[in-house]
Amino acid sequence: MSVIADNPAVVEQPTQPPNRFVLLMRTRPETVLAPALLVVLLFGWEYGVVWLNVPSYILPPPSSIVIALWRGLSEDFTSRAGYWLHAGVTLYEVLLGFFIGSGVGLLLGTIISQIRILEATLRVYIVAIQSLPKIALAPIVVLWFGFGLTSKVVIICLLTFFPLLVTSMAGFKAVDHERLELMRSLGANSWQVFWKVRLPSALPYIFAGLDMAAVFAVVGAIVGEFVGAQRGLGTLILSMNAQMDTAGTFSVFIILALLGVALNLSLRAIERRLLFWSGGSQRVIGS
């Protein structure tokens, strides 16, 4: 900058500074273009469905989705017709299932990877089970645990357990050999090696597992509620769908999306604090 300021030829030029919009378009065009694209798409959708005579139970215009959303949110917190109660139930299931499932997965993955024979023995089974579509067990779980909270939490645990088990095992396996050699050269005991090197080294993998688990947790809650429940956003979607209230269904979908984004953002916030040192792809996507 000082080079330009010191140069009288540049300073004396009477050109106007480019206005802020032009400057923004030149430096970071995506900050203008991305919202513009959204506006264009929404307008296209709004007038497209009218113009093409699409019935609103097939595809409602965005305006009626927003109205349905507003109506749902303006209901009382305890009203079964409103969104708050159901969203609260689903959020509770998601958080409970996510913490228990990924917590147990992380714990077992950590223990298994510290004991070589255990890891070698179980590896085949874990890989095999990991590739199964566990969501298909949802009806059986509901049969076993009923229509209440428990069955949903169990389904979510089932879905979030394996990502953490597998990623933490991979993380502990991938610890840099030289770091372990360093600790060994200092005469460190296994406890010190674990806390000072193994666990921090495995953290990027563990967070990749948590990111996955967060998505699975929401999916698990909704599917569990589809199969059998009295409350939750999944039941709301089912009843709205039965009444061909497509705008309502879309508005619940927005709530779900917000829930997922909030979960993801909280994870990223923790990740940024703990993994500031890791220049991995997660940070690039997160920032």
Next chain:
Amino acid sequence: MDAAVADREPVSASPAGAQSAERGKMIEVSHLEKTFVTVRNERIHALSDISLSIAEREFVTIVGPSGCGKSTLLKIIAGLVPATRGSVLLAGTPVDRPRKDIGIVFQNPVLLPWRTVLDNVLLPAEVQGLPLGPARKRARELLEMVGLAGFENKYPMELSGGMQQRAGISRALVHDPKILLMDEPFGALDAMTREQMNLDLQRICLEAGKTVVLITHSIPEAVFLGDRVVVMSARPGKIARLVHVNFPRPRSIEVMGDPEFGRATSEIRRLLYGNAGPDPHFIPAGGGIS
């Protein structure tokens, strides 16, 4: 008497000069063999019949072509890699596991990226349960000595390769080990910093009476720092020659201009390159060749 005397035979357990003969033996390597078995079941004969006796407070440098087993030898002495045959005694005790009175500088700095520079340097003190107050003071002094004052709270990723290496050197010294094993510690440094670090290292080791084994690719550095220079040959790694360097200590950089210094370096150069190598009469003006 000549300042540099070259033994004609690959000697085993030769006395390390007149004055060091009275001192105790600190490191005794005898008939060491190392064969690696790779995952594809190939055998790599890395070290062959290495015998070397290092006195207390002696400074031994090792030069040799890449892949001749220098790092392997160092790790066996450190107890990090088991020997295939032969033995290593440290102060009379066989080495079967890493010891706490050894400081190692690895060929890669191996700093932990989630720790600040200061916390990295403090790692040995932490692991070995030394009182952290004095250790922190010493760590700061060491960081200042290697020219990293003001970088205590930076993270390794914010440092250049040479700076990381210097942090690694501070870490090796923080618990005040009797034995210092250094694997190309100054490889990533510019010539000027390198000479300064050579002087500092010499001073520390002299003051604290450390026994040092230092691997380097720079022949002048090996001669400047070493009481003896171990010249190794490749495949399988053997000791080709032990070159004694008898300049009095502390040595100043001017030693490098001494004709004896030039004779020692060209002797080593001839051993390493054979006759087809670079000009054997080249007299180094100081600094490294690598």
